[in-house]
Amino acid sequence: MTSVRVLVGTKKGAFILTSDAARQAWHVSAPLFAGWEVYHVKGSPLDANRIYASQSGGWFGQVIQRSDDGGETWQPVGNEFAYNGETGAHQWYDGTQHPWEFTRVWHLEPSPADADTVYAGVEDAALFRSRDGGQTWQELSGLRRAKGELWQPGAGGMCLHTILLDPDNPQRIYVAISAAGAFRSDDGGQSWRPINQGLVSPWELPDPNAEVGHCVHNLAMHPSRPDVLFMQKHWDVMRSDNRGDLWHEVSGNLPSDFGFPIAVHAHEPETIYVVPIKSDSEHFPPDGRLRVYRSRSGGNEWEALTNGLPQHDCYVNVLRDAMAVDTLDACGIYFGTTGGQVYASPDGGDSWMAIAENLPKVLSVEVQVVP
Amino acid sequence: MIRVVMPMHLRNLAGVDKEVTLDVAEPVTLDAVLNALEAAHPVLRGAIRDHATHKRRAFVRFFACREDISHESGDYLLPAAVADGREPLRIVGALAGG
Numbered sequence: 001m002t003s004v005r006v007l008v009g010t011k012k013g014a015f016i017l018t019s020d021a022a023r024q025a026w027h028v029s030a031p032l033f034a035g036w037e038v039y040h041v042k043g044s045p046l047d048a049n050r051i052y053a054s055q056s057g058g059w060f061g062q063v064i065q066r067s068d069d070g071g072e073t074w075q076p077v078g079n080e081f082a083y084n085g086e087t088g089a090h091q092w093y094d095g096t097q098h099p100w101e102f103t104r105v106w107h108l109e110p111s112p113a114d115a116d117t118v119y120a121g122v123e124d125a126a127l128f129r130s131r132d133g134g135q136t137w138q139e140l141s142g143l144r145r146a147k148g149e150l151w152q153p154g155a156g157g158m159c160l161h162t163i164l165l166d167p168d169n170p171q172r173i174y175v176a177i178s179a180a181g182a183f184r185s186d187d188g189g190q191s192w193r194p195i196n197q198g199l200v201s202p203w204e205l206p207d208p209n210a211e212v213g214h215c216v217h218n219l220a221m222h223p224s225r226p227d228v229l230f231m232q233k234h235w236d237v238m239r240s241d242n243r244g245d246l247w248h249e250v251s252g253n254l255p256s257d258f259g260f261p262i263a264v265h266a267h268e269p270e271t272i273y274v275v276p277i278k279s280d281s282e283h284f285p286p287d288g289r290l291r292v293y294r295s296r297s298g299g300n301e302w303e304a305l306t307n308g309l310p311q312h313d314c315y316v317n318v319l320r321d322a323m324a325v326d327t328l329d330a331c332g333i334y335f336g337t338t339g340g341q342v343y344a345s346p347d348g349g350d351s352w353m354a355i356a357e358n359l360p361k362v363l364s365v366e367v368q369v370v371p
Numbered sequence: 372m373i374r375v376v377m378p379m380h381l382r383n384l385a386g387v388d389k390e391v392t393l394d395v396a397e398p399v400t401l402d403a404v405l406n407a408l409e410a411a412h413p414v415l416r417g418a419i420r421d422h423a424t425h426k427r428r429a430f431v432r433f434f435a436c437r438e439d440i441s442h443e444s445g446d447y448l449l450p451a452a453v454a455d456g457r458e459p460l461r462i463v464g465a466l467a468g469g
Contacts, residue, residue: 035380059430059464060380060418076384076414080422 002371004326005070006334006355007051008342009038009364014053016071017355021369023332023346026355032074033065037104040321043368044110044118051368052118052134054105062104064120066134070370077134081105081122084141090124091152100124100144107321107364109163113170121160125151125177127189140189143175147194147212154179154215161320162219166226174219174229174244181214182231184244195244199233218320220262222269230272230299232262232320237274239299250299255286261323265348266331270298273325273333273349275318283338284315292335294349308352309343316341321364328369336362373404373449374459381419381462385412390459399454401433402445419462434461 006017006026013031032038033055044050049070055063062081065074081102092098103123111117120128120137126144128137143160151158159178166172173185174195181196194211205213215234222228231238231247236257238247251257256276265271272295278286285291290309293302316339326332333345340359345352375391382388393407402425409416416422419431425445427433432441435453452458 057380058467059428060384061428062417063384063414079417082423 002328002369004328004332005043005048005368005370006324006342006344007041007043007053007071007364007366007368008336008356008359008362009041009053009321010336010340010360010362011037012360014038014041014055015356015359017342019355021328023326023328023344024353026344028356028359029071032071033063036063038363039104040107040364040366042108042110042366044115045112046110046115048368048370050110050115050133052108052110054108054120056104062102064105064108064134078130078136081120081126081128081137082139083126083144084139088144088148090148090158091150093152097149100126102126103157106159106161107163109165111170112165112167119163119165119173121163121175123157123159124153125158125160125180127160127163127173127175129189140185142185142190143183143192146183146192148180150212151177151180152213162216164219164221164226164229166221167223168226172226172243174221176216176219176231178217179215179234180212182216182219182229182244195240196247197245198240198247199231199238200236200249201234204234217260218262220264220272222264225269228269228298230262230264232259232274234258234280237262237299250295252295252300252302254293254302255291255304259318260320261318261335263323263325263333265333266325266327267329268296268331271296271348272298273323274302275323275335277317283317288312288314290314290316290337292333292345292349292352305345305349305352307350308345308354319363322362324365324367326367326369332367334365334367336365338362372456373399373407373453374456375404375408376459376461378462378464380464381415384414384418386414387412392456397454399449400445401440401443401447401449401460404449404460405445430465430467432463432465434463 002021008015013034016029041053051067053065089097107121109119116133162176164174292305316337323335336342342356
């Protein structure tokens with residue numbers, strides 16, 4: 001019987017929420033890796049039982065966990081993320097150069113082509129790949145040659161937080177880095193170029209032609225149209241129809257175009273979702289009302305989705321990796337908040353329910369449909 | 372026989388209940404014990420010391436016979452009471468984080 005598994009990474013452990021395909025009644029697991037920060041948990045698109053988790057903490061560093069039985073049991077795998085060759089340096093807050101230092105893995109992206117291949121986006125920003133199920137990791141260091149000396153950390157650290165793998169072209173990879181921008185490789189990760197033309201941040205980055213330095217919060221892509229990308233930037237929701245070569249703004253009638261996650265409906269490539277946040281200093285929804293906004297036109301025209309979401313006195317945030325969609329019909333939408341709630345909509349966003357209400361601060365949400 | 376006491380998170384990672392016992396040849400230095408610990412429990416590599424530099428992680432502390440030896444070098448010769456197993460080497464997660 002088909003079931004749904006929501007993988008939630010939090011500030012103090014991971015949780016697995018499970019339901020049948022109706023997605024009405026949910027079971028919340030006991031905490032996994034209790035006490036550790038779990039930035040991301042994600043399953044292989046080829047094997048629902050293969051799940052990777054990034055477990056980290058200030059005391060004892062980085063651990064990568066792997067499950068081969070759908071999260072029932074876990075084994076630590078490789079945790080050595082050694083930058084390739086000369087470590088090099090990036091810009092520091094005072095304008096000096098600062099050596100790259102590994103802090104943690106923000107995002108794990110299992111390959112859609114090979115169950116043993118998985119990518120890791122890390123802080124300080126770099127992309128690693130494992131071809132042995134996470135046992136060993138090699139840096140794709142060509143990325144840091146894409147003007148890495150000019151990258152500098154944002155308030156959340158200089159993290160590589162988004163990895164999109166083109167399902168039609170295994171040579172094409174997109175990544176996004178705070179606060180450096182978006183980058184694309186067309187040769188399997190060997191060489192990279194910034195893809196930030198059209199992004200505008202007039203106050204923070206006055207040079208309209210700046211190739212890097214853009215604060216990209218999240219990217220999304222529909223697997224049927226991998227040339228079309230959507231972006232939630234620090235401010236502005238953006239769209240590119242040519243693999244990131246040129247972006248244009250599609251914020252339209254959003255109450256705020258600041259936010260973190262962006263997602264695409266599983267069956268409608270022009271239907272996208274964002275969660276507007278008031279501002280970069282007030283990390284909560286406008287007017288204390290938690291609203292997901294949906295555009296059925298690929299941007300510009302947005303409708304508020306509020307049914308079942310708190311519409312007063314709500315001051316939580318939704319972080320960049322904390323929104324996901326399932327592949328059932330109707331498409332399910334899921335997101336988690338810094339207040340520890342996880343909300344689910346089994347009908348594409350028309351109605352919502354809290355499927356967990358009192359978790360630690362939610363850092364990431366992913367979903368699996370288990371046949 | 373050397374005894375090593377670790378905090379809960381490291382015990383969980385290593386899959387051990389209480390203290391760990393190790394055979395370490397003389398001279399029993401701090402690095403020799405940590406090397407033996409990581410060899411016996413490879414999952415602890417990177418959790419106590421940096422993978423490449425072997426530098427102690429910032430919020431990990433080492434105690435022997437109630438003395439904080441965290442700032443000693445890897446060549447530091449552990450006290451005789453630790454070397455002969457009467458006292459454990461204690462690896463402690465620093466009080467930090469508010």
